[in-house]
Amino acid sequence: MATIKDVARLAGVGLGTASRVVSGKGSVSPATLERVKKAIEQLDFRPSHAARSLLSGSSRMIGVYIPILKGTFYTPILQLIDTELRAAGLHMVVAFGTGTGVAVNPSLPCGACRFCREGRYGQCLGGGGWILGHKIDGTQAEYVRVPFADTSTYAVPEGVTDEEVLMLADIGPTGYEVGVLNGRVRPGDVVAVVGAGPVGLSAIMGARLFSPAHVVAIDLADARLEAAKQFGADITVNPSREDAVAIVRDLTQGLGADVAIEAVGVAPTFEQCTSLVRPGGTVANVGVHGGPATLHLEELWIKNVTITTGLVDTYSTPTLLRLLAAHHIDLARFVTHRFPMGEFIDAYDTFARAADTGALKVVLTS
Numbered sequence: 001m002a003t004i005k006d007v008a009r010l011a012g013v014g015l016g017t018a019s020r021v022v023s024g025k026g027s028v029s030p031a032t033l034e035r036v037k038k039a040i041e042q043l044d045f046r047p048s049h050a051a052r053s054l055l056s057g058s059s060r061m062i063g064v065y066i067p068i069l070k071g072t073f074y075t076p077i078l079q080l081i082d083t084e085l086r087a088a089g090l091h092m093v094v095a096f097g098t099g100t101g102v103a104v105n106p107s108l109p110c111g112a113c114r115f116c117r118e119g120r121y122g123q124c125l126g127g128g129g130w131i132l133g134h135k136i137d138g139t140q141a142e143y144v145r146v147p148f149a150d151t152s153t154y155a156v157p158e159g160v161t162d163e164e165v166l167m168l169a170d171i172g173p174t175g176y177e178v179g180v181l182n183g184r185v186r187p188g189d190v191v192a193v194v195g196a197g198p199v200g201l202s203a204i205m206g207a208r209l210f211s212p213a214h215v216v217a218i219d220l221a222d223a224r225l226e227a228a229k230q231f232g233a234d235i236t237v238n239p240s241r242e243d244a245v246a247i248v249r250d251l252t253q254g255l256g257a258d259v260a261i262e263a264v265g266v267a268p269t270f271e272q273c274t275s276l277v278r279p280g281g282t283v284a285n286v287g288v289h290g291g292p293a294t295l296h297l298e299e300l301w302i303k304n305v306t307i308t309t310g311l312v313d314t315y316s317t318p319t320l321l322r323l324l325a326a327h328h329i330d331l332a333r334f335v336t337h338r339f340p341m342g343e344f345i346d347a348y349d350t351f352a353r354a355a356d357t358g359a360l361k362v363v364l365t366s
Helices: 004-011 015-023 030-043 048-055 075-087 162-166 171-181 198-208 222-231 244-251 267-276 317-325 341-352
Strands: 102-104 153-155 190-194 214-218 235-237 257-262 277-285 306-308 335-340 361-365
Touching (some): 004 015, 004 030, 153 317, 162 317, 171 198, 171 277, 190 244, 190 267, 198 214, 198 222, 214 222, 214 244, 222 235, 235 244, 257 267, 267 277, 335 341, 341 361
Parallel strands (some): 190 214, 190 257, 277 306, 335 361
Antiparallel strands (some): 102 153
């Protein structure tokens, strides 16, 4: 199935030029017009291909937002796609105007079920929740279908970059919501973050918004501990060489951390968090666990410890967008490597070998 990118490539023109010919908006030279028309004929390209590709997946949606060519989509093509969507009993959301950048929640709210009304979008009962790239196609494509677009998209504020917004597609709100907010970080707290990968670094950055006395980053990789300092950790501990529990207790007159955030997802780090936390403190589990962990209730029952877990709901996306616009947080620093879409495999290889490459987040651009 041909795309507008295929047309541009065959005609030897840019994506913007090809889209102007297809949409009838703007002007191009006669020679360019002829090349693009020939490419369209040769590829049998039709704008309604987009609608058919959108409808090929799950039909459980109430809205669609289609960003094409870096957010630009022209009215004639919209009308063609909208006609096919309506014929299928669906509707299109065009709420932001042509060319407006949008942020899409990774957890999509239907907006009607009990959990969505409580802001717990990850538990949506109406066909939403964590479905992009999980139950339906993800967004690494030229055409993107976003279910529940009228409740799950946000206009990007002026001055906020694409790369900053990209970090809201999970790690930004995950560290902030499931780690910092669930952990109830308060001014003057001592916060221990176990795991200094991207989500742990997000938790460190988010914790700093609440003026803690100390943020302690704990990780086995020295390179990630160095990164943690850049994101706001004032104390770093490598437990292969140092006793993390002893260091935290020295900071807190023997009590332990007010909040311990687990950002790895394995049993030893969860159990370490329960050793780090003070009586009356909170363990906020952010890591995705693939196996069981031991809960030492024989030690914890008397300590009034709160343990929280959670799949990110992304109710904080509007707040994080405002913080980005005001330059109170810098999510772009997560991006360590950039690749064009044609080097897709190399990009994934770089991310898979993060210990060797130092990758935090890898960005693909078209």
